[in-house]
Amino acid sequence: MKKLFLLITLIIGVLQGEAYAQTFDEVVKKFEDKKGAEVIKIPGALMKIALAFADEDEDMPREAMEFLKHISSMSYLDMAECSSADKQAFATAMKSLTIDDFEPIDTEDIENARVFFHKGKKKNQMILASYEGDNYSLTLMTGRFDEALAAMYATASKDKEEKK
Numbered sequence: 001m002k003k004l005f006l007l008i009t010l011i012i013g014v015l016q017g018e019a020y021a022q023t024f025d026e027v028v029k030k031f032e033d034k035k036g037a038e039v040i041k042i043p044g045a046l047m048k049i050a051l052a053f054a055d056e057d058e059d060m061p062r063e064a065m066e067f068l069k070h071i072s073s074m075s076y077l078d079m080a081e082c083s084s085a086d087k088q089a090f091a092t093a094m095k096s097l098t099i100d101d102f103e104p105i106d107t108e109d110i111e112n113a114r115v116f117f118h119k120g121k122k123k124n125q126m127i128l129a130s131y132e133g134d135n136y137s138l139t140l141m142t143g144r145f146d147e148a149l150a151a152m153y154a155t156a157s158k159d160k161e162e163k164k
Contacts, residue, residue: 022098022099023099023100024127024138024140027099028075028138030093031077031089031090034079034086035082035083036079036081037077037081038078040075041073041074041075041076043073047072047074067145067150071143071145072142072144074141074142076138076139077138077139078137079136079138080135080137082136087136090131090136091112091132091136094114094129094131095114095131097129099116099127101118102117102127103117103118105147112130112131113131113132114127114129115128115129115150117147119147123143124143124144124147124150125140125142127139127141
C-alpha cells in the first residue's frame with residue numbers, strides 16, 4: 001500500500017512538472033506587456049554586423065566574444081525598467097522556470113541566474129535568465145555552439161555583472 005501511494009505521488013509530481021513546462025515565447029508573453037519591459041529580436045544578419053564592430057574589452061571579455069561568434073540570432077526580454085513588483089514576479093518565475101526541450105546547465109557558481117541548453121540537429125539554443133540588481137532579463141540565443149561554451153559564456157557574463 002505504501003509503495004502504491006508513493007508511486008501515485010511520484011506520478012502526480014512528474015505530471016505537474018510537465019504541466020508547467022513552457023516555451024520561451026510563452027514566458028516572454030507573460031512579461032512583455034509589463035510597463036517598462038522591452039523585447040528585442042536580433043536576426044542573424046544584424047548579429048554579424050554588430051559582431052564586426054565589437055571589440056574585446058572589459059565589458060566584452062574574450063570568452064563572450066568567442067561565444068558571440070557562434071550566435072546566429074538572439075531574442076531578449078529586458079525587465080530593468082519595470083516596477084519592483086514586476087521584477088519580483090519575474091524573479092520568482094525564473095527560479096522555478098522549466099522550458100520545453102531545454103535542460104538546465106549546472107551553474108552553482110552563478111547566483112540569481114539560470115542557464116538552459118537545447119541541442120538541436122543543426123543549431124543549439126541557450127536560455128539565460130538573470131534576476132538581480134539592474135539585470136532582470138531573459139535571453140534566447142541560437143547558433144552553433146556546444147554546452148560547455150554556453151556555460152563558459154554564462155559564467156563570463158555573470159562575472160561582468162558582478163564587477164559593475
